[in-house]
Amino acid sequence: MELSVTDLSIARGGIPVLQGVNFTLASGAALILRGPNGIGKTTLLRTIAGLQPPLRGGINLEREAMAYAAHSDGLKSTLTVTENLTFWAQVFGTGTIDAAMVAFDLLALADRPAGALSAGQKRRLGLARLLVTGRPIWVLDEPTVSLDVDAVALFVAAIRAHMQGGGSALIATHIDLGLTEAKVLDVGPFRARVTNYDNAQDDFDEAFL
Amino acid sequence: MIALFIRDMRLAVRAGGGFGLGLAFFLIVTVLVPFGVGPDNALLARIAPGILWIGALLACLLSLDRIFALDYEDGSLDLLATAPLPLEAIVSIKALVHWITTGLPLVLATPLFGLLLNLPVEGYGAMVLSLLLGTPALSVVGTFGAALTVGIKRGGLLLSLLVLPLYVPTLIFGAEMARRAAEGLESGAAMLMLAGITCGTIALLPFASAAVLRVNLR
Numbered sequence: 266m267e268l269s270v271t272d273l274s275i276a277r278g279g280i281p282v283l284q285g286v287n288f289t290l291a292s293g294a295a296l297i298l299r300g301p302n303g304i305g306k307t308t309l310l311r312t313i314a315g316l317q318p319p320l321r322g323g324i325n326l327e328r329e330a331m332a333y334a335a336h337s338d339g340l341k342s343t344l345t346v347t348e349n350l351t352f353w354a355q356v357f358g359t360g361t362i363d364a365a366m367v368a369f370d371l372l373a374l375a376d377r378p379a380g381a382l383s384a385g386q387k388r389r390l391g392l393a394r395l396l397v398t399g400r401p402i403w404v405l406d407e408p409t410v411s412l413d414v415d416a417v418a419l420f421v422a423a424i425r426a427h428m429q430g431g432g433s434a435l436i437a438t439h440i441d442l443g444l445t446e447a448k449v450l451d452v453g454p455f456r457a458r459v460t461n462y463d464n465a466q467d468d469f470d471e472a473f474l
Numbered sequence: 475m476i477a478l479f480i481r482d483m484r485l486a487v488r489a490g491g492g493f494g495l496g497l498a499f500f501l502i503v504t505v506l507v508p509f510g511v512g513p514d515n516a517l518l519a520r521i522a523p524g525i526l527w528i529g530a531l532l533a534c535l536l537s538l539d540r541i542f543a544l545d546y547e548d549g550s551l552d553l554l555a556t557a558p559l560p561l562e563a564i565v566s567i568k569a570l571v572h573w574i575t576t577g578l579p580l581v582l583a584t585p586l587f588g589l590l591l592n593l594p595v596e597g598y599g600a601m602v603l604s605l606l607l608g609t610p611a612l613s614v615v616g617t618f619g620a621a622l623t624v625g626i627k628r629g630g631l632l633l634s635l636l637v638l639p640l641y642v643p644t645l646i647f648g649a650e651m652a653r654r655a656a657e658g659l660e661s662g663a664a665m666l667m668l669a670g671i672t673c674g675t676i677a678l679l680p681f682a683s684a685a686v687l688r689v690n691l692r
Contacts, residue, residue, distance in 0.1 A: 316555060316556065316691050316692065317692040329558065331556070332556070333553065334553075335549050336549065338548075338549060339551075339552070341481070341548070343488040344485070344488075351477075352477055352480075355476075356478065357558060
């Protein structure tokens with residue numbers, strides 16, 4: 266199960282942010298995306314997740330193999346930790362949440378409503394969702410926001426276990442995870458040149474200009 | 475799909491879910507109308523079907539903007555869109571949950587509220603039946619409107635402006651069916667039109683809702 270991106274150009278709000286992005290993520294590997302704020306890391310991940318179309322280029326990815334985790338965790342504050350996680354397990358058809366609860370140390374919080382969790386606990390619950398999806402390719406946007414040192418270690422352990430099981434992870438992050446085996450890709454050099462903006466407008470747009 | 479249904483039902487009945495809000499609004503409208511038009515029994519009996527229908531319409535409208543807005547704000551809509559469920563199924567489930575939590579209670583409460591408006595005895599059956607046939611269309615059309623306005627801050631007013639004109643056919647035939655039955659006339663044709671509109675919206679609109687949702691998530 267492999268993710269490869271060839272000559273990908275993406276836009277945010279109609280303005281191109283990255284162009285000519287190329288990389289391959291083999292199974293059992295991890296790739297860390299780096300780059301300054303606003304460079305388009307989130308947009309790149311959303312495009313790969315299929316939430317928005319690319320301007321140009323190709324993404325070779327089986328949609329059914331990918332699990333996406335965004336900035337926000339998608340938790341329902343009136344549901345308990347178990348209910349939140351069980352819902353995603355059922356949606357993805359895996360059904361079991363015990364391993365995920367253990368991996369992110371959530372057992373003690375099982376019956377607490379998600380609204381009563383701290384920011385770091387919410388994030389842990391959001392990351393536990395990845396384990397219950399049962400999907401091999403993880404696409405993660407700033408997964409360690411509001412996590413403490415111990416929780417980051419839990420997260421890295423989960424990523425390692427996932428990679429050993431043949432899974433792969435694409436991670437946009439600013440901090441050093443200590444995940445030494447992961448490759449690092451700086452997206453800075455792929456910044457779209459402003460002159461490209463005119464080319465990005467298609468005939469339909471031009472008809473109104 | 476069942477998991478999403480159960481989750482949304484749970485969210486609706488727990489704190490802040492807004493379950494019963496539409497029903498309470500419906501009750502207040504039907505109580506206010508006799509105060510407004512005066513205690514004229516004959517007049518009330520004549521306008522009762524129309525008032526009940528408009529009350530149901532507004533009660534439905536009240537909870538529409540919650541269908542997608544909450545899921546959009548906490549990010550679960552993005553995650554649902556990348557889940558194995560097709561978006562068409564998601565919007566259909568959302569419309570179904572909206573109907574069960576808003577439309578169905580209105581249908582069940584209508585006999586009681588008809589009493590408050592002096593609805594003629596022979597009109598009760600048709601009134602309930604017309605709402606039963608018509609309210610699913612209100613939920614499905616409303617879900618389409620909610621999908622159109624998701625992501626817009628304070629989109630509720632825009633949603634009302636978009637959705638209310640689309641409710642006109644359902645209102646016309648629903649109120650017509652109830653009125654004719656209350657006056658002892660034949661109401662079959664209006665009933666068939668009403669049922670046809672509902673079937674048509676259920677068959678077609680989930681695809682449109684899923685398409686606009688995809689555009690809105692970009």
